Amino acid sequence: MYSDLESDQRKREEVISSLYWSLMQNWDIPKSICDHYGFTEDYRLFHQLEELEPAEYKRKRETGEVPDILEVDARLTRTVEKVFESLCGKPPAPYLDKMNEELEKLGQIAALPDSVHDILHITPAFLVKYGIDKNASATERSCQAEKAYRALDARFVKMTGRRPYADELFASLRQRKEKTPEAKRPKQVHKPILRNSPSKGRKMGL
Known part of the structure; x- marks a missing residue:
């Protein structure tokens, strides 16, 4: 459906507009666009996690039943940004x-x-x-x-x-770090010099 965006300006603008407003406001991408660009699974998973009650989400996270919603959102965001920027140009x-x-x-x-x-x-x-x-x-x-x-x-x-x-x-x-005055740099902790080395086979206690 969206394989001819180069020749169909109307479809191209439709996709760009959908991705833009989803990135700027909230996820609202039509299923046809999600399916075409491979967003479907993360898009579905994000909304599924978002609909959970906080207590239920916390319990399921602790038991490993569901992934971190922030990681799902981040992965989806990065993917959508990549497609949007490639289509939009400017x-x-x-x-x-x-x-x-x-x-x-x-x-x-x-x-x-x-x-x-x-x-x-x-x-x-x-x-x-x-x-x-x-x-x-x-x-x-x-x-x-x-x-x-x-x-x-x-x-x-x-x-x-x-x-x-x-x-x-x-x-x-x-350059700024290199020019930091010596007095402002963290003081280095010097280990005491041992005048008499410990006996062989034994380690110094800490």
């Missing part, structure tokens, strides 16, 4: 604004890994969508955010034709 400004906000948050986490705990601005759904583990070390969180930033930045280059920002941003962040 997405509307509100969509670009939304994605730019996400790009800025990724840059913030890369620079300040502890900002993942800012529940007012960084939601669990956002972290899941971009593969950032808030329980990982600060260095790992920063690397995860940088990887996600670079991928989204590359998408912006395709969508808008602007120059890439990633290399410049992360080069400046690394």
Whole structure:
């Protein structure tokens, strides 16, 4: 039904509009479009999980009966974004604004890994969508955010034709770290030098 979008402008606009409003507001994709692009299973599963009562969802999550709704939503979102951006070419400004906000948050986490705990601005759904583990070390969180930033930045280059920002941003962040005054850097804990080495075959107690 949607295999001739290149020649049928009306169908193309129908699909683009449906995907756009689903991404911007709430999932409402016609079954025919879901089936054609392979969204059907995750789309059905997301709505099924969404309809569960909170207590029932929590119980089923604890027993492993159902998957994490955030992971399902993130997977669906990434898939729909990919199709939408490939069809639309130059997405509307509100969509670009939304994605730019996400790009800025990724840059913030890369620079300040502890900002993942800012529940007012960084939601669990956002972290899941971009593969950032808030329980990982600060260095790992920063690397995860940088990887996600670079991928989204590359998408912006395709969508808008602007120059890439990633290399410049992360080069400046690394320069800033290198220029941090010695006094402000975390003090290194030095182990005491043992004047008399322990006897062979025994380990020093901690």
